[in-house]
Amino acid sequence: MLRSVSSKLNTFTLKRYSTGKTLVSNEIQAIVEPRKLDFPSKYQTPRQVWLESLDTIDERKLGLLELHPEIFATNPRIDIIHQNITWQKLYRYVSYAHTKSRFEVRGGGKKPWQQKGLGRARHGSIRSPLFKGGGVIHGPKSPTPHFYMLPFYSRVKGLTSALSVKLAQDDLHVVDSLEIPTEESSYLEELVKSRLWGPSVLFVDSTDVMPRNITAATDLVRHFNLMPVYGLNVYSMLKHDTLVLTRSAVDIIEEKILYHLNRNDTRNVLAKYKVDQV
């Protein structure tokens, strides 16, 4: 069965599974229905990904899912990813550095010596920038916000680029759900190690209330993080080596991003960002 399927698959998605082990057809049981795209792309073939499970430490493939190429196989724009990360860091950054200008430095209200007659340079205050101990001219003023909004479609492109990069570099995995049998963190650590999932893993689920066991397991392990789908961002995707999405999370991501890529009322979204308006 694998041979027949393999001929239809794109070569680059199959490579990661050529671990030297020859999989026998019996091992692959299509437990889950294959996921088909609601709105397939007209110009590209969909990417395919194994649906895995976290039930056992050894990996078990439950089925094959299709991923939309416009989201998971776009041009990996590293510069847009960089812009997104800079934006994520800077938009909430407030610089508290502060230097005193000549009006803020203590003293310097009186003319230090008379204008004429002394042979000295003329001065109006001892705190002018010319003086030692005087004010700074164009120094930082606290607090200085660095808020700005990256254009909406740059942010959308950042998300799609990051997802495409993750999938291309075999760091994207889709899982049926985040249920694990124990609440031991060692279970997850062994699982991640055996599957060669990279030291840090980001688990993304469609709901924001995670199952009990995985919450307990990842509580003290700082390189395993749980995130609801609405918190998915470029910085987190790049910070963690592996990205693990649940099937429902993939559905939501595709629905939302495809809506934004194909909407015809972008006027509100492209308009200047107003802090007090939705």
Add this chain to the structure above:
Amino acid sequence: MIRRDFFKRILLIQRNVSARYSSSDLNQINIQKLEAEQSTEVVDEALQQREAELEQKRNKSRLKDNHRRILNDEDPFPEPELWYQGTLKYVRRSYGRYGASSGIDPAYCWPIKQELMDAIEYEQIKYPYTIGEMAEKAKLKRAEKEQSIMNRQRDISKKLEKLEQWKLELQQKIIKKETEANEAKARRERLIEEVRRHFGYAVDPKDEKFKELLEKREKEQRKEMKEARKKAKEERATKKLLQSTKTNVKQEEPDDTKQEKLE
């Protein structure tokens, strides 16, 4: 902490197990049972605390409650916390956005009595006339405007008729003025000539003597003119009388009186 609890639990379980299968000494059993009960209470409390913490940690949204509700399209403040959340406007808006799940009675959406009265009063003042009345008024206004234009046009055309006549009159006036001026000039020239002839051509016309004589002569001329005008008047009057006597032959008395007056 987890490990400590874990081991504690294992020890307690072992203890319970051993207690179950120990000797049938009542005291021993009682004491052990008491111990087990006590320890289970302690274990329960710690467990409960741990469970509660875990439940809290399961929420990975990092959002405030009201923000999380907004994200899920729910009413962010099911219980009002701030003063404006009790205003009609806010209540109506909550119903409009969240429907029946907001728990608001849709009856609040319609205007209350005071609002209704205000609205009716406002409309009465802002739109005092009906469509028909306004249309008629507009018609009348338009008719009036056209009427005033027609009137003005008529006046202008009337005046235009007299225009040619006024032109002629004006020309005549000018001619009259010119002729009179010319005549006066001619008279003055003649006088000057006369005086000159009297004095001789060597004398300056601006001399005093010259002027005195000129004045005398002017005065004499004016007297002559006056007399001539008087005579002309009398002639006109007599002409008129003659005419009237001719026409009114029957009425003799008024004619007699007129004649008496003259004489």
Add this chain to the structure above:
Amino acid sequence: MSKNTEKALNILRALPRVCLANIRDNPGSRLGPKRGRAQHGGDKHGAGNKGSGQRQNYMRLGYETGNNPFYLRFPQENYYKGHHLKRQYPPLSMLELQKLIDTNRIDVSKPIDLVSILNTGLYRLFPDQHQFGVNLTDEGADIFCAKINLEVQWASEIVIAAVEKAGGVITTAYYDPYSLQAMVNTTKFFQRGVPIPRRMIPPPDAIEYYTDPAKRGYLADPEKVSEERLVLAQKYGYNLPKIENDSEYDMLTERKDPRQIFYGLHPGWVVNLRDKIILKPKDEELLEYYAS
């Protein structure tokens, strides 16, 4: 998939993992901050020599160093008095309307009014800027060929003739600013939880236009309107199509009540988009008010 994308994704498979430490912007895409130093940008820093410019003691805006400045030269002119208070009807040409119909942005099988034109997203209206609706202009009147039931706010004779020649029906109707605000962003209006208002009657200076059958006003006598249709047909020399025999006669003759804003919805109703229900009032006073 484009060749470059395929190539890029394949290259990534051989490269190290993309992480926060090995990404950057495209070289040359960002210009660093320029400091004003030395010959270019420096020296006098664009302030010139002496004078108010260099000494940061500038002349007032509009001052022209003594001569009568531009903003004081021209006296007020009576002909533009009150121009900022007059009603505005931003134009929409018949050409644009035909394009909207041809590109399926407007459904011709239903009556077309301001709401359907606004929903295309290509015509915008701002009621708070004294804008009162669509002014259908005659550009493209010679190639207009869509049979529609159209409702605009201002139309000239040629436009009316063009629409009727194509077999359609045109009406001019007035909407007051409150109703217009409801039409411009209908979703936002329904989310306010407020009942649909009654449309107000036109102001006195507009009443003549909207009661005039020659302008197909919504307050005009329908019989006179049909007379005017004949008159126009004779004037512009086309055969007036008989809409009575048309299969879409019902759709073409569908009109709004003078107090109605939306087709199919009456004043006083509360529309809830969340529960997808319409609520109607039962109170007598309210019913009386909304029916007046």
